[in-house]
Amino acid sequence: MAFSFDESCSRVREALADAGRGLVEREAMVEVVTLCAVAGEHLLVIGPPGTAKSEAVRRTARALGGSYFEYLLGRFTEPSEVFGPVDLRKLREGLVETETAGMLPEAEVAFLDEVFLGSTAILNTLLGVLNERVFRRGHTRLACPLRVCVGASNALPEDEALAAFADRFLARIFVEPVPDPRLEELLAGGAALALEGETRTASLEALDVLARAAREADLTRVRPHLAQALRLLRGAGLALSDRRMVKTQRLVAAAAVLAGRRAPDGGDLWPLVYAVPTQAGQALAREVLRDVLARSENPALAAAALEASAGPLARAQRLIHAARGVLAARPGDAEGEALAAWRLKLEGVVREVDAGFAPEALPEDLRALREEVRAALP
Template sequence: MAKKVRTKSLFSSTPKEHIRQLVNWMSQGVYEKEQIIAVALLCAVAGENMFLLGPPGTAKSMVASRLKMVFKGGKSFDYLMSRFSTPDEIFGPISISRLKNDDRYERLTAGYLPEADVVFLDEIWKAGPSIQNTLLTVINEHIFHNGGQIMHTPMKVLIAASNELPAKDEGLEALWDRFLVRMVSNCIESDSSFFKMIKGSGVELSELSESLYITNELYSSWQNESKSVGIHDSVVDAIKNIRKSLAALEKEDGNKLRYYISDRRWRKAFRLMQTSAYLNGRRDINLSDYLLLVHSFWNEVECIPNIINAITSSISDITVRQLNKIDKLIRQAMTTQSQRPQPSPFGLNIEHNNFAEYDYFYYLVENYPGGEVYFSKWDYTSLNSNPRDGIMFFETKKKKNVIHALIPSKPFDSTANNVANLKKVRLQKCPNGVIIDGTPYAFRLKGDRQQASQVSFDNLPIYQRIPLIQDLFKTCVEEWEKSVASNWTDCDNIFLSPNDLALVNKMLKDVSEQIKTIEVKLNNVVMMLK
């Protein structure tokens, strides 16, 4: 079990308890916006930016105004953009006195974006090129060029909003890519919440407890400690899967960049997941943190269903592929068994084989752990699927290890045959080779003097295949159940919504049904063999 993360003794509560209380405080009198508020707080701690898509009157600006209040001494800046907005309105007016007296072109930034901790820009896509270019520098490097001096901006998060996405072919792609988290803010859906809202007389926020303020010291502590968070192997596998899925979607979409995720965006996404894991009290990123990427990787609204499907599928992809393979093995085993020719009544293999012959009388057993071993060509024809006794010995005259099948009516004379190191073995016939003491081995084929592998799985008789399939199935299910237990059982990620968890539950249900189906098939095969 992962160790719980606690802040240094200087701070009174765990990060998770602290964030949960802040989200509850910020959500007073607000309905169905708890996740947006929580994720906005996550973005602020991670130092990432957020875009809210939605119609007017859906509490988008409220998120930023309340977020500012949780930072001790925090400053905010909010502005409604238009086609006629100027840089002076965003970054501050030019200081006439400094220009006149000192010949310095500087802005008066107090009360404007360069000195704000939390920034909210409504209708951001209406900003002109001069504002956009300056914003890119502020977002990328957290610096503002004010005349001849460079200001380091304290901005923790920029929240932008609009009821539309950026127009294509207008040079907005770079700015759009800087918003790591993208969420949809809709009107209230639940009837009960809706009537509570319209009947309410407005809520005055209760006073925030002094201990809940995020001070600069606490903020720095959270940021620094979260950078040491690792990543679980299950998340690594999921990321590998989603990268392949997104590449396939992009290719299928005609390379329109609707499913393209830049390396910079991936790096920022990793930082977001680290922060989520830390604030949830974990030392490693797990799949619940990874699920947050459904709010990061879409570029157009119509792409959201495909992104959701790709991310949820990537979580179970390895298990599903293993289950599909096991299902195929079961079907192949039954098909091969029904099509395999039956042995002759005398147990002789009358089919021609492609085995390489040695000294006219022997086949070479491949990969035998005791070294090169030769099997009697004539004895092989007497074997069948029923185990029987045999002997292995070192033939001193020919200086090689040899295996013979024992003939019940004819005892083996070790003295007459010049043998040493005699030992008894159990022999059984299998396609392309022989089973020695329960382990299948292939004979070397004609024209192949290199070492060959052991008898392939496909060539084993069904009664030997099924136990192997059962072991594969058991291991697959155990690994899946372990992953579910560590990531989703009692999942309490404070940044996930019930809708997010519903996506996971559907995926878990689909995998569970597939497991049950294969289990029934496997049990039926076992019953048929009894």
């Protein structure tokens, strides 16, 4: 079935909303995985154990559709565990060929936990898969359908050889344990995850429509703004490699098409922050690019845009999304604890809007939503 550009945007947004439901403080990660899938780039997730990195990737993979491969690498992991075993029948004929069915070379979305623990043989083979989408081993040459590979680790590697491998992951996102104010949401969300049924799937066809639109996007208007942002980063001591700078254009174009626009503008520069390799560097980039990122917004990737930019329009999009969710979840009973809890959530939305925006700086769509929320309160 062929999807139009608008239909593809809608399907991916709906699937993303399903994938992120219940994942407290991991909504941005779900969105960045999708951003990378549309851009045709790879993502590195850095964070301590037990922070739902694998769950977020699994849910995003289900939402995007297609075949999925996941593996926890270790010091003694054999290449056959990732890429498939040698075909013994062909080996008897003197050919070293690999049976790749169900393994990484045939996956559309892949997740490699503790990716830097892989052996030299695994990482060298991975380079071809990541860079060229080609699997080479013995006599086997196979084009890989991989859209995005997500690597995870507890920390960035210090070894120079591993750092060179890590550079093949264009985007980086750093996760921390859920903060104290959201622990109730974490507990409720964790319980809900175990009870959930099937989530919506965008389908690879829809994803490919957006990926094609991102490749064909006209960056003429946004390129001078991107170049200026890169100059600002250089001036602050955050020099990106030439390859990384060129590839950031793919993230910018992907952000635009996921927002429903075929040509990026100044509001789509926020993915540049995720291309900065270190956590400290990303924090500095947010400060250096504060004015550049002030226009950042993305209705499909609201959490990722907010985390990258901390800009007012991105904050407004997040609040609108949160308020719509609360309004839609109004309990049926006229009284009772459920209704009282619902009212408290609405009041919390209003307080957050008032605390985050001066009345004269309130975006028009957020102003209208605030009035709608106020009208829903008794």
